[in-house]
Amino acid sequence: MAERRRGTELENALLEAAWDELAENGYAGFTMDAVALRAGTSRPVLYRRWNDRHELVRAAIGRALDRDRPEIPDTGSLRGDVLTLMRELNAGRAQLTTVLSIHLAGYYQETGTSPADLRGAFAKGGPTRSDVLFTRAAERGEIKLEQVTERMKTLPFDLLRHEFLLTFAPVPDEMLVEIVDTLFLPLVRP
Incomplete structure (x- = not known):
C-alpha cells in the first residue's frame, strides 16, 4: 500500500x-x-x-513560473546578459508561453482577464530582471539609463514571446542573436 x-x-x-x-x-x-x-x-x-x-x-x-524562473545573468556586457537570459527563457518557456496565451483563451474570456493580467498577478516585488540588467549596463557605461524606455527594455523578450506564439517551439539561436544585435542593441546604445 x-x-x-x-x-x-x-x-x-x-x-x-x-x-x-x-x-x-x-x-x-x-x-x-x-x-x-x-x-x-x-x-x-x-x-x-x-x-x-x-x-x-x-x-x-x-x-x-516559479519553477522555471531563470537566474539573472552577469556576463559583463548587456549583450551577453540579454542573450543569456533569452537563451534560458527559450529553453524553458516555449510551452509556458503557449499555455498562457493559447490554451487559456477560455479562462481569459470567463474571467475577463488577459495574459498581461495573469503575468502581472505573479510579478515579484522589487526590481525586475531587465531593471537589474540595464542598471548594470549603465554602471559599465554601455547605455544611458535615462534614454532607455520600458518598451526598449522589453523588446527582445516581447519578440521572443512573439516567435513562441508563431511556432509553438523554441526559437533558433541565430534568431536570438539577430534580435539582440540587429534590433535591440542599436536602440539602447548611445
Missing part, C-alpha cells in the same frame, strides 16, 4: 497534475475531475485547497 502524500508533497503533486492537464488539454478540457484523476486523488482534496478551477489554474501557473 502506497503511503499517503501530505502537505507540500501533496500540493506539489496536485499543482504538477494541474499544469500537465493545462498543457495537454488546454483550459477547455481542464476540470477538477481530470486533475484529481491525474494526481491519483479525489475532488474533495482539490476543493480543500482551491475553491474552483480558476484558482487552481492560477496556482498551477504560479508554480510553473
Whole structure:
C-alpha cells in the first residue's frame, strides 16, 4: 500500500497534475475531475485547497513560473546578459508561453482577464530582471539609463514571446542573436 502524500508533497503533486492537464488539454478540457484523476486523488482534496478551477489554474501557473524562473545573468556586457537570459527563457518557456496565451483563451474570456493580467498577478516585488540588467549596463557605461524606455527594455523578450506564439517551439539561436544585435542593441546604445 502506497503511503499517503501530505502537505507540500501533496500540493506539489496536485499543482504538477494541474499544469500537465493545462498543457495537454488546454483550459477547455481542464476540470477538477481530470486533475484529481491525474494526481491519483479525489475532488474533495482539490476543493480543500482551491475553491474552483480558476484558482487552481492560477496556482498551477504560479508554480510553473516559479519553477522555471531563470537566474539573472552577469556576463559583463548587456549583450551577453540579454542573450543569456533569452537563451534560458527559450529553453524553458516555449510551452509556458503557449499555455498562457493559447490554451487559456477560455479562462481569459470567463474571467475577463488577459495574459498581461495573469503575468502581472505573479510579478515579484522589487526590481525586475531587465531593471537589474540595464542598471548594470549603465554602471559599465554601455547605455544611458535615462534614454532607455520600458518598451526598449522589453523588446527582445516581447519578440521572443512573439516567435513562441508563431511556432509553438523554441526559437533558433541565430534568431536570438539577430534580435539582440540587429534590433535591440542599436536602440539602447548611445
